[in-house]
Amino acid sequence: MKTARAIQLSLTLLLPLLICGCGQDISSVKKAIRGHWVSESGKVNQYFGEGTWIQNDGGREMEFSYTITETNEAMGTLKMSLKNATGAGHEKEIRFSTDRKTMIHTFILGSARVDSKYNYVDTKERP
Template sequence: MKRHLIIVLLIGLILTGCGRDISSVESSMIGHWKETFNDGETGEIYISKDKFITVINGTKMTYEYKIVSENDKKKEISFVTKGAEDDSIKYEQKFLNKKMTKLNSTVDALNMKLGGRKGDETLDLIESLATSLNVDTHVTTKWKYVDGKTQP
C-alpha cells in the first residue's frame, strides 16, 4: 500500500513539474491562444520568447515583439509588435484568472502603425471624427489559452 502511495505521489510531482510557467505575466503569455472578437470571429495566436504569430481567416502574420511594461501584481502586460513592413501594434493585456488561461487584450485602433506609416489622410480624417464625436477607438478581444505550441 505504501509503495502505491509513493508511486502516485511521485507521478503527481513529475506532472506538476511539467506544467506551464505562470510565475510572471511575461512567461504566462508563451503558448497558443484562441482570440475571440466581439462579432464572434476567432483567430489563433502563437507566442514564443521572440515571435508573435497570428492566424486569422487562414492568413498567417509573423511579428517580433517587445515588452513595454508588466505588472505581476495586477496581472497586466503591454507589448508592441513589429512586422516585416514596419507595422506595429500595441497590445495591453489583463489576465482574468489565477491559472493565467484567460485574458482581455486591448488595442487602440487609431494608434496602429500599418505599412510603415501611422496612417494616411483617410485614417487622419477618421481619427479627427472619432475625437470630435468622442468615440472610443479601443478594441478588446478575449483570449483563451489552448496549449504550449509556439508555431501553427
C-alpha cells in the same frame, strides 16, 4: 529484482513531475503570455513565443516580433510593442484573469482600441 523495483519507484515519483511540468508557467505575466491562445469565437488563434507573436485568423497568418514594454504583476497586466518584417507595428495591452487562463487582449493602433477575450489552450508557440 532491486533494479526493477528502483526503476518502478523512480517512474512513480517522476511521472507526476513530468505531467505537471508541461503546462503554462504562470509565475509572471511575461511567462504566462507564452503559448497558444484562442478567441472566444474559436476563429482566431494566437501563439506567443520568445519575442514572437503569430496570429492565425481563418487561414490568414501574420507574424510579428514583440517587446514587452511594461508589466504590472499585481494587476496581472502587460504592454507590448509589435513590429512585422516591414517595420509596421502596433501596441497591445494584455489583462489576465486571476488564474491567467483567460486574457483580455487590447489592440491599439493610434487612438483606436479593440478588446478581445482569449483562452489559454496549450504551450505551443507556433501553429
